[in-house]
Amino acid sequence: MALHLIKLSVGTESIEDLERWRDRVFGKGQPTSHVTRMFPKRRDEILDGGSIYWVIKRVVQVRQRVLDLEEITDSAGVKRCRIVLEPELIRTNPAPKRPFQGWRYLKPEDAPGDLSVAAGGENLPEDLRRKLLELGAW
Template identity: 55%
Template sequence: MAINLIKLSVGTESIDGLAEWQRNARAKGPCGNPRHVTRMWPKRAEELLDGGSIYWVIKGVVLCRQPILRLDEVRREDDIPRCGIVLRPGLIPVAPLPKRPFQGWRYLTAADAPGDIDPARATEEPLPPGLTLALSEIGVL
């Protein structure tokens, strides 16, 4: 059964901002797909690779996800092995879910993960993250 990761998208203001960052050459792996490089290798890698996604927290709210394609070893100038989480291009909007700040990444079960937003709503203009957070906190979203 698949498990997911949840990660803060630090410095990102919106889903569009995250997408723009991922188009940057620095955010891509050698294959051209976006990747997130982290110091820790997930102990539950097999479950992640069985259909898991990384859920992105933007401005205190889980707003989107990306399916995880594979995990690559990455070595930089310091020669320390790191985990490159290679992601499928494109961000899938999810039902907004408030999330307090945390460091690194965490596992997220399918039962606790927010559902995808209906693709028919994908063309709607997204609410500002602050408003989304406020509405989520009072149970409107």
């Protein structure tokens, strides 16, 4: 069973902001990556269909499927982990999350589900979605 990662998307204001950054840095439709200091020890479980869940403004809002975990060395000679990600951002059911540092493992049973198109949530404006979450109506 796939294991996931969860990470704060620091400096990101919205899903649309993350999309714009992704397209500007990597190119529209291209695989993206995120470099982090620690390499996950449970690599095989993550690569078995896992995703990285992004926390934006204290709410888990979107995920990207993990394609690979690569060990790299930065310009200072320090080993790092490059998390290679599918370009598609999949909106999730909003889930509040307190701040934390680095990434954490996220068990499948603890991961928020994908936002259902049938529920109409995918087409809501970001500010309305956030307000509904704050009101506890989601």
